[in-house]
Amino acid sequence: MAVQIRVEVNGTTYEREVEPRLLLVHWLRDELGLTGTNVGCETSLCGACTVLVDGRAVKSCTQLAVQADGSSITTIEGLQQNGELHPLQQAFWDQHGLQCGYCTPGMILAAADLLAQNPRPSEAEIRAALKGNVCRCTGYHNIVKAVRQAAEQMGGG
Amino acid sequence: MGVIGSSIKRREDPALITGRGRYTDDLSLPGMLHAVIVRSPHAHARIVSIDAAAARAAEGVVAVYDGRDLVPGGEIKGVPTGWLLPDLKVPVHPLLAVDRVRYVGDGVAVVVAESRYAARDAADLVEVEYEPLPAVVDPAKATADGAPRIHDEAPENVAFDWQLGDREKTDAAFAAATKVARLKLRNNRLIPHAVEPRACLADYDPTSGELTLRMTSQNPHVHRLLMHLASMGLPEHKMRIIAPEVGGGFGSKIHHYPDEAITAWCAINLKRPVKWTATRSEANLTDAHGRDHATTAELALDDGGRILGLRVETYAAMGAYLSTFAASVPTYLYGTLLSGQYDIPAIHVHVYGVFTNTTPVDAYRGAGRPEATFVVERLMDAAAEVCGLDPAAIRRRNFVPPEKFPYPTQVALEYDSGNYEPALDKALELAGYDALREAQKAARDDPKKPLIGIGLSSYIEACGLAPSQVVGALGAQAGLWESAKIRVQPSGSVTVYTGSSAHGQGHHTTFAQIVADKLGIDPEQVEVVHGDTEKVQFGMGTYGSRSAAVGGSAIATATDKVVAKARKIAAHLLEAAEEDVVFDPAADGGPAFHVRGVPDKRQGWGDVVLQAYLAHNYPDDLEPGLEETSFYNPSNFVYPFGTHVAVVEIDRETGEVRLARYVAVDDCGNQINPMIVAGQVHGGIAQGVGQALWEQAVYDDSGQLVTGTLLDYAVPRAHNLPSFETDHTVTPCPHNPLGVKGIGEAGTIASPAAVVNAVVDALKPYGVNHLDMPITPEKVWRAIHLKGAL
Amino acid sequence: MFPARFDYHRATTVDDALRLLGEHPGAKLLAGGHSLIPMMKLRLAMPEVLIDVGRVSELKGIEREEGKIYVGALTTHAELAASEVLAAHCPILAEAASKIADPAVRNKGTIGGNVAHADPASDLPAVLVATGAVIHLKGRRQRQVKAADFFTGLLATDLGEDEILTRIEIPDLHGRSGHAGSAYLKYEHPASGYAICGAAAVVKKNADGTCAAASLALNGVSATPFDAARVCRELIGAPLDDAVIRQAVNDHLHVGDPLSDVYASGLYRAELAKVYGRRALRLARDRAR
Known part of the structure; x- marks a missing residue:
């Protein structure tokens, strides 16, 4: 029993039939080929699959594709504007905020939600906001620095 | 400052921050099928029957195989182990269990279907009848009378019984001692938990007989060799293994597991590409775990706190089968490190490697060295207490002094270099040690304040694995050199082919820095290629903090060979004797050769390179082209060291522990890219703090892994760590061309002891002398309120 | 990872959802999905029919009328945490919501789904008990159940299979009868983020500083929210100094059959209940005016 959905992803509208049980992350990865969104756990606790749904960070492994019907999604592939890196992307690069890179798309999008809600987060607020995103490489040290840099560049500071 | 030593930004990042990095599971091929492996829910059981009829009939299913299908001739070609000890018991490890399962997660069947969802659905339909057998999960109990026998080949469940050092001399030291510090330690079992689960995509071309296997690998060539030996029956030259982007490994992606071989076998058999990706639960059940030691350790001292001897007995879990490097980890990567930074005149260590009905145990970040450091550094704190000395003072008193290097230890290593006191001093200064002790005192007297604890860990590691002759003599079934090929294109750009296969370490950047620095060219002119057996000549991979020290040295050596050849060409062009021509990579106007003492008589690097390919005006006895290969075999391990200081705050009422500060001073010799070095330290610290405070693979008595998902297995998260305070000293390695040591594992090696020492230090007023990791709040609360009663 | x-079925109204429930016995309701989908991924839940109520607008929103606050079942934890109405009139619910899991989970998880799932380690149930909330249910008829009666056991509630949790009614803590202080404190599991112990306290003071009313409920320590009513009875009329609170908690907060697992034993949880209960009462007292 396939269900018709209409979802805007990174500015492009897709109308597709999906099986109801298909997770949003599988739809993005396997049907749309947007493999920047990763899967790191199966208990909704690692955050590697974080995307923005209608501007807010969401774990795309904990949403069915059918639930996303009518929404607007931004994945890591859609974060650049006019070929320019988003300040968070730039800051993760500048501050060595990634090593293996697997958690990075989710981490950046979680941080994007934070900065949208709170443009001047303290270190404690940054750490609290990223608690749902596991990084096994960086010890979070440089991720925190990166988010601070991005906040400054985006005018919060 | 040259290109070496500068914190240039990573070249791998633009792809990774934009979602363009391609990890194994991101890849697809036309006609691709998906495999799901059916796994044992029992820790130990006889397989009575497997009925796959319903699964085969399910929608989208292409095939279902069990262990007998994989061994049509009857001969079980198992997964090999790569390190042999004398009298090591090596049980057969079939790709899929044939008659018995030995841990929860042991594979029993594989379902191959048109989609992941269909394969997963059908896996539920495979009916396996088991006859459960009693299980044993605790290494300290595995050798007891009446313990269930896991393998017929190992009647007492003992894989090996291994000793190092001088028992008599050590006994004599204890007889002479006036003070003895003694601890019983449990080194908790850990799950590596790289955020990317293991995965592979196998593609077989029946016309050429070639298998291409893309997989999450830290060492594609090693995997190719092991796959060849294991199972495939394919010659090495018909197997191409590619490691695409790899999402962290920490050791777990070194080893050869059954799963990738099963997937390859399916692809060969079905003549269609097959992909397998572990779910997180599956990864946590099957990725080789780390640590899991039960140890008794004693330190003999004189009245002045000087160490006389060290005695250690350890039961190390191997899990249900011997994984790739399993036997080396609790022996040559552990016993050899027990001298720490100290001048210890007598050491004896006795290790029993024991089988348990658990996931196999193998190298996990640090591999043996965190366990050794934990023993030594916990004992040093216990000894300080016994001797009435400050923890810093007793360490200082026993350091191997700088004039004693090279220092032969009592446990088979020769430390090539070291200067331990400056690192300790720097760490104490950075931490503000004296002020911390004052604050601790004040907090103790004020019941409203949290308790403060300060913990030191002065660690050493032997890494840069490894001199091949040495490890060969100790049982390695491989050499541990590394290879590099430097290809200089006619236009002067350079391609580096390295056997060090990165998975987050930044090889594209640091390796380019080495070449750029030596040749005086822009790093952007250097491309680094790794992770593909068809592109790279050979390689041993990335683990054991070996990439800079061994892989980097190979690159440096190969680059030197390139320069040496170019010098011959330059000499010809300059009409000078070769020995009179020098290369100046930093010359004004760009890198150039010139006649010694006559800087104006020069040939620019670019002209020489071009001439190597034109060969128009060229020495008669020289082949054209500019491409050199080096297989660099180190003459010794490298010995990074340092001192870390952890500061914890403890809630007296609940026992909750907060890591308030963490100071790390490390000496990894010369640094190629300090930004990347610091990043490695940060990540290592976090993993070690995780071991100390949160992480543990817990099995119940029936052998169920009860902390198998992130709901129960607590990896460090951003909100429970502070920012770290790091610094370094520089004691270059004397025996490799770059003077570099390793840094990938240092943080993980040092930090568990630092944190536990800090907690125990905080609890001193309560008479606590040890708590096992992970130090949960409940353990602390019991120590404070119930005198540790359970 | 593969449900x-x-x-x-996608319901458009509550009545539509009720009709679908009637047509598909055993069907599960899907709101934010953050309790159900994790179970489905592990195949611990395998419902044959899902009825998606995520777009039913009558289940959304936070409203205040006549001294009560009505929170629609589909209100997300993030909306609770950011609600100005709650900040002004029931801050403890916002405070607890801000401590649930992580921001991404809070952006999708809903109060209705959370409460209906009734995880003993979840944060909101104790808050609802401590504030005296009332759960509104709709089936063939509408009915209202006190939060204290709604949670009936481990992952079990009074919600019928043919009913929908529509909204939650919460008293105005800062209404005409004074400005009660409230606090939710949490000791979270380092892996799951769920409460090992969560303490929700509401304290109302008399003009002389003595206790006019108090309530305390705890998460994580027992199968259903632990209502420490005996402690609170002791406090009424008493001066609310630390010693009094300590005494009342020590004497009267006894969790009978505490939850226990590999991370925290029952013995320890019972002690945590006292410490966190005490601290939550103190903080609530300090916030009362």
Whole structure:
């Protein structure tokens, strides 16, 4: 029993039939080929699959594709504007905020939600906001620095 | 400052921050099928029957195989182990269990279907009848009378019984001692938990007989060799293994597991590409775990706190089968490190490697060295207490002094270099040690304040694995050199082919820095290629903090060979004797050769390179082209060291522990890219703090892994760590061309002891002398309120 | 990671959802999905029919009328945490919501789904008990159940299979009868983020500083929210100094059959209940005016 959905992803509208049980992350990865969104756990606790749904960070492994019907999604592939890196992307690069890179798309999008809600987060607020995103490489040290840099560049500071 | 030593930004990042990095599971091929492996829910059981009829009939299913299908001739070609000890018991490890399962997660069947969802659905339909057998999960109990026998080949469940050092001399030291510090330690079992689960995509071309296997690998060539030996029956030259982007490994992606071989076998058999990706639960059940030691350790001292001897007995879990490097980890990567930074005149260590009905145990970040450091550094704190000395003072008193290097230890290593006191001093200064002790005192007297604890860990590691002759003599079934090929294109750009296969370490950047620095060219002119057996000549991979020290040295050596050849060409062009021509990579106007003492008589690097390919005006006895290969075999391990200081705050009422500060001073010799070095330290610290405070693979008595998902297995998260305070000293390695040591594992090696020492230090007023990791709040609360009663 | 097959129906109204529930006995309601989908991924839940109520607008929103606050079942934890109405009139609910899991989970998880799932380690149930909330249910008829009666056991509630949790009614803590202080404190599991112990306290003071009313409920320590009513009875009329609170908690907060697992034993949880209960009462007292 396939269900018709209409979802805007990174500015492009897709109308597709999906099986109801298909997770949003599988739809993005396997049907749309947007493999920047990763899967790191199966208990909704690692955050590697974080995307923005209608501007807010969401774990795309904990949403069915059918639930996303009518929404607007931004994945890591859609974060650049006019070929320019988003300040968070730039800051993760500048501050060595990634090593293996697997958690990075989710981490950046979680941080994007934070900065949208709170443009001047303290270190404690940054750490609290990223608690749902596991990084096994960086010890979070440089991720925190990166988010601070991005906040400054985006005018919060 | 040259290109070496500068914190240039990573070249791998633009792809990774934009979602363009391609990890194994991101890849697809036309006609691709998906495999799901059916796994044992029992820790130990006889397989009575497997009925796959319903699964085969399910929608989208292409095939279902069990262990007998994989061994049509009857001969079980198992997964090999790569390190042999004398009298090591090596049980057969079939790709899929044939008659018995030995841990929860042991594979029993594989379902191959048109989609992941269909394969997963059908896996539920495979009916396996088991006859459960009693299980044993605790290494300290595995050798007891009446313990269930896991393998017929190992009647007492003992894989090996291994000793190092001088028992008599050590006994004599204890007889002479006036003070003895003694601890019983449990080194908790850990799950590596790289955020990317293991995965592979196998593609077989029946016309050429070639298998291409893309997989999450830290060492594609090693995997190719092991796959060849294991199972495939394919010659090495018909197997191409590619490691695409790899999402962290920490050791777990070194080893050869059954799963990738099963997937390859399916692809060969079905003549269609097959992909397998572990779910997180599956990864946590099957990725080789780390640590899991039960140890008794004693330190003999004189009245002045000087160490006389060290005695250690350890039961190390191997899990249900011997994984790739399993036997080396609790022996040559552990016993050899027990001298720490100290001048210890007598050491004896006795290790029993024991089988348990658990996931196999193998190298996990640090591999043996965190366990050794934990023993030594916990004992040093216990000894300080016994001797009435400050923890810093007793360490200082026993350091191997700088004039004693090279220092032969009592446990088979020769430390090539070291200067331990400056690192300790720097760490104490950075931490503000004296002020911390004052604050601790004040907090103790004020019941409203949290308790403060300060913990030191002065660690050493032997890494840069490894001199091949040495490890060969100790049982390695491989050499541990590394290879590099430097290809200089006619236009002067350079391609580096390295056997060090990165998975987050930044090889594209640091390796380019080495070449750029030596040749005086822009790093952007250097491309680094790794992770593909068809592109790279050979390689041993990335683990054991070996990439800079061994892989980097190979690159440096190969680059030197390139320069040496170019010098011959330059000499010809300059009409000078070769020995009179020098290369100046930093010359004004760009890198150039010139006649010694006559800087104006020069040939620019670019002209020489071009001439190597034109060969128009060229020495008669020289082949054209500019491409050199080096297989660099180190003459010794490298010995990074340092001192870390952890500061914890403890809630007296609940026992909750907060890591308030963490100071790390490390000496990894010369640094190629300090930004990347610091990043490695940060990540290592976090993993070690995780071991100390949160992480543990817990099995119940029936052998169920009860902390198998992130709901129960607590990896460090951003909100429970502070920012770290790091610094370094520089004691270059004397025996490799770059003077570099390793840094990938240092943080993980040092930090568990630092944190536990800090907690125990905080609890001193309560008479606590040890708590096992992970130090949960409940353990602390019991120590404070119930005198540790359970 | 791959849920089993199910049939999917999207409800447009509560009545539509009730009709679908009637047509598909055993069907599960899908709101934010943050309790249900994790179970489905592990195939611990394999419903044959899902009824998606996520777009039912009558289940959304936070409203205040006549001294009560009505929170629609589909209100997300993030909306609770950011609600100005709650900040002004029931800050403890916002405070607890801000401590649930992580921001991404809070952006999708809903109060209705959370409460209906009734995880003993979840944060909101104790808050609802401590504030005296009332759960509104709609089936063939509408009915209202006190939060204290709604949670009936481990993952079990009074919600019928043919009913929908529509909204939650919460007293105005800062209403005409004074400005009660409230606090939710939490000791979270380092892996799951769920409460090992969560303490929700509401304290109302008399003009002389003595206790006019108090309530305390705890998460994580027992199968259903632990209502420490005996402690609170002791406090009424008493001066609310630390010693009094300590004494009342020590004497009267006894969790009978505490939850226990590999991370925290029952003995320890019972002690945590006292410490966190005490601290939550103190903080609530300090916030009362």
